[in-house]
Amino acid sequence: MTQKKWRPGQGRRNHKHFTRPTIPQRLINLKATLSPIQFFLEEVERFEPRREHGWINSGLCPFHTDTRTGSFSVSLDSGAFHCFSCGTAGGDIISFYRLKYCLGFMDALRDLEGRAGIWQR
Numbered sequence: 001m002t003q004k005k006w007r008p009g010q011g012r013r014n015h016k017h018f019t020r021p022t023i024p025q026r027l028i029n030l031k032a033t034l035s036p037i038q039f040f041l042e043e044v045e046r047f048e049p050r051r052e053h054g055w056i057n058s059g060l061c062p063f064h065t066d067t068r069t070g071s072f073s074v075s076l077d078s079g080a081f082h083c084f085s086c087g088t089a090g091g092d093i094i095s096f097y098r099l100k101y102c103l104g105f106m107d108a109l110r111d112l113e114g115r116a117g118i119w120q121r
């Protein structure tokens with residue numbers, strides 16, 4: 001009877017799935033950590049949240065030369081945004097960040113994870 005020799009690194013293989021979260025998991029973590037209200041306060045000029053939940057019209061639209069507040073709406077629940085002047089819209093803070101800074105999905109995700117204090121190995 002021959003016994004298999006244990007080799008360094010062999011036991012690690014089983015833990016592979018626990019060390020790196022998948023992209024959808026990272027998105028969920030990010031959205032649980034970085035609240036839309038905190039995000040938009042930092043990103044939108046003259047942003048003044050009036051209520052804690054629901055859609056609010058507030059701040060200046062960063063996607064056109066906006067001078068008066070009123071056309072740019074955000075949802076504090078989902079992070080969705082919509083501008084009634086220039087028509088720019090998106091479903092969450094990732095799409096806002098990508099549009100504002102012209103970034104790809106992964107770059108935006110990494111940046112926002114950094115801001116939320118989440119670091120990937």
Ligand SMILES: [Zn+2]
Nearest residue numbers: 061064083086
């Ligand atoms: Zn706009």
